[in-house]
Amino acid sequence: MQFASKLIEEAVTEISRLPGIGKKTALRLVLFLLKEEKAITQALSHALQNMRENIRYCDVCHNISDTPICTICTGHRRDQSIICVVEDIPDILAIENTAQYNGLYHVLGGIISPMEGMGPGELNIESLVNRIATANPAVQEIIFALSPTMEGDTTAFYLTKKLKAFALKTSTIARGIPIGGELEYTDEITLGRSILSRIAYDGK
Amino acid sequence: MYLENISLINFKNYDELNLKFSSQVNCFVGENGSGKTNLLDAIHYLSMTKSAFHAVEQQTIRHEAPFFMVQGQFIKEKKHHIFCSFQSGQKKVFKHNKKPYEKISEHIGDYPLVLIAPDDTDVIREGSELRRRFFDSILSQIDKDYLHTLMRYNHILKQRNSLMKQFSMQNYFDKDLLEPYNIQLLEHARAIFNKRKSFIFRFSPLVKKHYANISDGKEAVELLYQSELDMERYEAFFIQNIKKDLMMQRTTSGVHKDDFEFMIDNYSLKKTGSQGQQKSFLIALKLAHFDVMKDDKGFKPLLLLDDIFDKLDDKRIGKLLDMIANNVFGQLFVTDARPERTSRIFEHLPAEVKVFNF
Ligand SMILES: Nc1ncnc2c1ncn2[C@@H]1O[C@H](COP(=O)(O)OP(=O)(O)OP(=O)(O)O)[C@@H](O)[C@H]1O
Ligand SMILES: [Mg+2]
Ligand SMILES: [Zn+2]
Numbered sequence: 001m002q003f004a005s006k007l008i009e010e011a012v013t014e015i016s017r018l019p020g021i022g023k024k025t026a027l028r029l030v031l032f033l034l035k036e037e038k039a040i041t042q043a044l045s046h047a048l049q050n051m052r053e054n055i056r057y058c059d060v061c062h063n064i065s066d067t068p069i070c071t072i073c074t075g076h077r078r079d080q081s082i083i084c085v086v087e088d089i090p091d092i093l094a095i096e097n098t099a100q101y102n103g104l105y106h107v108l109g110g111i112i113s114p115m116e117g118m119g120p121g122e123l124n125i126e127s128l129v130n131r132i133a134t135a136n137p138a139v140q141e142i143i144f145a146l147s148p149t150m151e152g153d154t155t156a157f158y159l160t161k162k163l164k165a166f167a168l169k170t171s172t173i174a175r176g177i178p179i180g181g182e183l184e185y186t187d188e189i190t191l192g193r194s195i196l197s198r199i200a201y202d203g204k
Numbered sequence: 205m206y207l208e209n210i211s212l213i214n215f216k217n218y219d220e221l222n223l224k225f226s227s228q229v230n231c232f233v234g235e236n237g238s239g240k241t242n243l244l245d246a247i248h249y250l251s252m253t254k255s256a257f258h259a260v261e262q263q264t265i266r267h268e269a270p271f272f273m274v275q276g277q278f279i280k281e282k283k284h285h286i287f288c289s290f291q292s293g294q295k296k297v298f299k300h301n302k303k304p305y306e307k308i309s310e311h312i313g314d315y316p317l318v319l320i321a322p323d324d325t326d327v328i329r330e331g332s333e334l335r336r337r338f339f340d341s342i343l344s345q346i347d348k349d350y351l352h353t354l355m356r357y358n359h360i361l362k363q364r365n366s367l368m369k370q371f372s373m374q375n376y377f378d379k380d381l382l383e384p385y386n387i388q389l390l391e392h393a394r395a396i397f398n399k400r401k402s403f404i405f406r407f408s409p410l411v412k413k414h415y416a417n418i419s420d421g422k423e424a425v426e427l428l429y430q431s432e433l434d435m436e437r438y439e440a441f442f443i444q445n446i447k448k449d450l451m452m453q454r455t456t457s458g459v460h461k462d463d464f465e466f467m468i469d470n471y472s473l474k475k476t477g478s479q480g481q482q483k484s485f486l487i488a489l490k491l492a493h494f495d496v497m498k499d500d501k502g503f504k505p506l507l508l509l510d511d512i513f514d515k516l517d518d519k520r521i522g523k524l525l526d527m528i529a530n531n532v533f534g535q536l537f538v539t540d541a542r543p544e545r546t547s548r549i550f551e552h553l554p555a556e557v558k559v560f561n562f
Contacts, residue, residue: 113363114366114370157383
């Protein structure tokens with residue numbers, strides 16, 4: 001694509017780095033901003049910059065947060081006795097959208113896969129164990145909402161071992177999720193149902 | 205079932221080729237290097253989703269060309285149009301009646317074939333990997349579950365080997381982390397072992413029958429399945445091996461070490477069999493393969509014979525021709541570098557013979 005202006009070209013290049021946005025769409029967005037008042041562009045770039053500078057992760061569950069501890073962890077209506085373990089932040093959004101779950105979360109930040117150099121040390125596992133050891137009121141139940149793959153099973157098995165010392169009820173969400181389908185893309189109804197009908201995980 | 209036609213673009217030595225086949229006998233004749241075997245390989249693609257001869261897709265693209273494409277239409281009650289193309293650096297595309305497969309492996313076994321090629325005696329003479337591949341390929345074609353179990357086993361094995369390497373290189377050990385791999389690997393190994401064992405039980409009598417027919421029954425042959433999983437308390441043996449696995453940085457025991465031994469009069473065919481005996485045994489293996497496919501699918505697989513007349517003596521060729529004349533096979537593809545030999549052999553055959561000159 002040829003542009004009459006170096007400035008426009010630069011803006012288009014930056015915007016088209018975003019996932020799902022090609023050069024054409026980026027150009028449309030740029031032209032839109034040009035047509036609108038300056039304040040719109042200023043507000044947008046300010047919001048983005050502010051977000052990037054000030055965002056942080058919850059010290060407890062590793063979800064995105066504005067404060068040291070996120071709103072889910074501090075939520076008064078949240079059931080503190082139950083933790084849902086997920087691979088990544090988008091999984092929390094997917095489960096929250098089902099409105100079927102009212103407990104807490106823990107973001108592992110990945111899944112165990114030696115082939116890709118992902119071991120327990122690379123994941124937020126220690127913080128999960130510490131969290132359960134010191135929780136008051138005590139945690140009663142853990143739900144594993146991990147992808148239905150060999151790696152997901154392995155990770156759930158490993159965590160069950162690490163949590164053996166705390167008499168917890170552990171379960172894994174039922175496999176309403178299509179094989180190979182990732183949590184993020186699962187439709188809300190299926191996921192909501194599988195959260196409700198989770199099956200006990202004995203990890204023999 | 206038969207293959208009605210094929211069309212190739214940039215496939216090995218062909219820039220473009222369109223052929224319509226006989227549902228009975230098809231002969232490809234032409235001098236060495238004219239592309240007869242390549243055409244058989246194109247048919248192999250349509251059936252098995254890959255080359256019979258090389259593991260690297262790139263080698264199938266005609267030199268200097270950007271992609272290759274194979275299409276063909278199988279008749280199996282209805283018409284089944286199969287499309288396969290590959291462009292370097294991209295994923296292979298495989299379609300059935302214009303619809304891409306979710307997993308290409310789903311296609312395997314639906315349009316089966318048996319190929320007998322000159323280099324195939326490697327399966328007798330070379331290492332155990334070729335024999336595992338030979339039996340895995342047959343089992344995968346008759347049992348999709350087997351293919352999936354095998355693919356999962358190999359995946360778990362890769363993960364476990366990576367873990368062993370990390371343990372050994374970083375000099376630490378985490379029993380809890382290893383355990384899920386042990387459990388899953390053992391579970392899949394047991395399933396594969398059971399299927400291989402019962403398959404050989406069924407396959408072995410067929411091989412004996414065909415060998416007796418081809419060789420006029422002079423020697424007794426035997427086919428043995430050898431697996432560590434046959435021992436009592438294999439699971440304990442596997443666990444004992446962990447120390448060794450750590451040292452070797454890989455999984456030293458399991459069905460990936462299985463072998464199949466071929467015996468002739470109680471001696472190893474590989475070590476003591478003559479060339480003729482090895483060839484007869486190979487034909488017997490392939491014909492047994494044909495029988496199993498036919499029984500399981502309820503129709504005859506395609507049979508591809510590459511350069512068979514060059515490699516076999518008249519007596520064995522005669523046996524095969526008897527089988528062809530007796531309608532044992534379905535659609536047949538035969539290559540030969542010598543046209544006059546082919547026309548002599550098929551002259552008196554009561555079948556529709558179509559000859560393609562290259
Ligand atoms: N990727 C490729 N691009 C172009 N040509 C290729 C490619 N791969 C193989 N060939 C050519 O194909 C020819 C070999 O074809 P093929 O093996 O089918 O011959 P054939 O007719 O079976 O011969 P023979 O009678 O000796 O068995 C060789 O000339 C080789 O150079
Ligand atoms: Mg050839
Ligand atoms: Zn939190």
